[in-house]
Amino acid sequence: MSAVGVRSVLLLGGTSDIGTAICRALVDRGATRVVLAGRDPVGLALRAATLKHVNIEVSLLDFDVVDSSRHRDLIDRATEMVGDLDVVICAVGVLADEQGIDADPVAIARVVAVNMGGTMGVMAAASSRLQHQGHGTLVVLSSVAGFLVRSDNPIYGASKAGLDAYACALDDLLRPSGASVLVVRPGFVRTAMTAGMADRPMATTADAVAAAVVKGMDHDAHVVWVPRPVGLVMNGLRLLPRSILRPLLRRQQ
């Protein structure tokens, strides 16, 4: 569905910088009802204040992505609040304490539970709603890191790789119903998540990601890369033989 006709939006990860930037872009395009779902009520209220506007209605929902048994209920409650969901944005994510081989197994399990296990569950719950509606877009924040998993962030990268693969397959399942998935693969984005880290090449902003998402929706795209050239580079790298590719991805000591 083109971003022009969007009226209601559910943001999972309601305090996310990228997620709220997408909400703002959709509000600019005419969305009037926004639900922010997240763990931190104060953070959510602050984000809501930045979106509120005379004709915009913002509601909040309590949501922890690892609490999988409540995901269906969450989607039902969002639907009660705003009716049909035109867009659901999945912007939940955490970075891992990447220690290479020495990483803590408990920490690995926690990151995978958030970025992949929990997120997949809520995506499934949202998808069944979108399928039922016969329209709507599920926007999934994947990452360049999940396309080619480097050895300097294998945990985060692998969790995003799993999520990305699931999202692509979900898109195939949803399309016949009229709903769809938009997989978003940003490079390095300056947000709360990356605060304090040095910029990577082709670093971008949350607003640039939002603009690309809106454009992707307008074109009914399956995948958007931000910035766009990242996609060319990554797809190019993937064509390289393993003997050349893996050393390029190897952790720099």
Added chain:
Amino acid sequence: MNIDPRTEFLVGFGGVSGSTAVSATFEPGTDVEHRGRGMIARGGGCSYGDAAQRGGGAVVHVTADPSAITLDLVSATVKVSAGHTIRQVCQELLKQGWFLPVVPGTSYATVGGCIAADVHGKNHVHVGSFGQHVVSIDLVDGSGVEHHFSATEDPDAFWATVAGMGLTGVIVSATLRMIADKSGWMTETTAMADSFAETMSLMRELAVSHHHVAAWVDLRSRHRGVGVVSAANHIDACAFDASRKSHQLRSPLPCPRTSVSVLGPQRLAFLNAAKVISARRHVGRVGTVAQKRVPIESVLWPLDAVANWNRLYGRHGFIQYQVAIPDGAEDVLIGISKRLATLPVYLCTLKQMGQASLAPMSFPLPGWTIALDIPANAPGLWDALHCADDAVAEVGGRVYLAKDVRMTAQHLPTMYPRLDEWRQVRNRLDPKGNMNSDLGSRLGLLDSFS
């Protein structure tokens, strides 16, 4: 109801906010399978918004039985199936020297759609809306039960179906009043005015001697504010020169599909300027009038001359913002138009409206209606329209649901004060809530309390 397992993506004439539904073909007496989302009838798909679609539910395509146009010359009525287009009906009627008293601005709308939206023509001020000329309606309600309504047989259900936006059930056939028209030609008078207010007074003046009056106001080019008024009359049988052949309807030109908008802001301004210049050439200057004899469709359905012209707006589509403003609030109408003129508005049409019909959800009210076509991706559009809604609701005006794709439920009870009365009758016809559309769910039309 037979469910065709095929699902289909459907979108309104404006090309904004489509959804996918199961296509159902029609068979009265059986219950409906719509996966709890409801079902809705679709006619010609000429409504601009999301009225004739139901994402995740079922859409019933109402088609016509081509032979089923039966004239009754004694009562001057015609029985047609709901799926007949206005064009098919008028083509048949013209052959026998008749016409319909009210037609909308497109001949591709179906009779069912015209009843369901209680459409108005350029002659509303004289004859009222489409529903006021419907003698009876045959409808299958949400539970599959057949009904026959008229202004005397279950009038509440009759008037809830007129302007009911398909939410009382599926209209199968109807009997309509006819008017005599031996020629198929009209005399058209074109006149120009210098400002919005003058255009309105010119229209009032012309309405005294003309049946059909509408104006196009330029909001974009350097001729901003110039109004071109078209007023027309059917040529009656005596005035019609028998040596001339009576006119029959022609087919339209096709229009290519484009994914990019070819109606950018500069081009819009250019088209507006071109329209003023061509009117100037024809009329001369402001204050003078020109008259000519023209085929009926070029007055009543000028936009039908090019098929699918809506595609010119590209993949984002466009919004037609149409509102009615009561008499006495003309300054509000002008104010809204001026504010919206900062957006790339191409078409801005103005019509005068007369007595409202008895249908609780009918759009026309005594006053004026204005319709503005704006590309849906115009920056600032949505905000501007929300502000316009506020102004319209405040003076007792309303947004036309057959054109809407974006309004929120907030102003609905103010704009349609008889909403609850209509809901009660609707609930009687469809107690299980089997009928629903994307429009219905967006605006909560079915809710018992808002």
